Amino acid sequence: MMNLTGKNTRLYFTVACLWGALSAQAEEVGALRIKAPAFTARDLRNKLVSTDSLLAKGPLIIDFWATWCVPCKEEFEALKKILRTFSGKNLTVLAVNEDGPSEIAKVKQMVAMRKLPFVVVMDNGKAIMRNYNVTALPTLFLIGTDGTIRYFSRGYISGDEVKLEEKLHELFTSDKQH
Secondary structure (H helix, E strand, O other), X not given: OOOOOOHHHHHHHHHHHHHHHHHHHHHHHHHHOOEOOOOEEEEOOOOEEEHHHHHOOOXXXXXXXXXXXXXXXXXXXXXXXXXXXXXXXXXXXXXXXXXXXXXXXXXXXXXXXXXOOOEEEEOOOOHHHHHOOOOOOOEEEEEOOOOEEEEEEEOOOOOOHHHHHHHHHHHHHHOOOO
């Protein structure tokens, strides 16, 4: 149990309030239909990948991550399961790596070792991260084929994927995206 006294109590409640505000924001974003910033980046084979070309095929999950991020690795397993659940729905996971350019070998090794069925791109200058206002890893966005953000989440704990699955079911049902 945490001992919450003085400054620690204020800090704890400030963080709890901010977390609550972020959660509320995640709920509202789908209704607002905010346009996701389009981008093009290089994958691990140095091939250009664009969000526009991926969205032409179906909905897109954009997941910001780094090799040192433990919750990112846990989220990968949930995302792999989600891809299996929605197989045949043209859903793509675009994993945007935030490690520096000198870490590409480490990124390739992790992708191979974990058998990630995602499109993986490098965000070497962190421009994509800035455009999406990513302040914590992992951060995940669900983008509909119309290019709007339907859901987002910051951080990951086991069970968070349930909300993403609900949003995907809503997306595929309401938009008739197959």
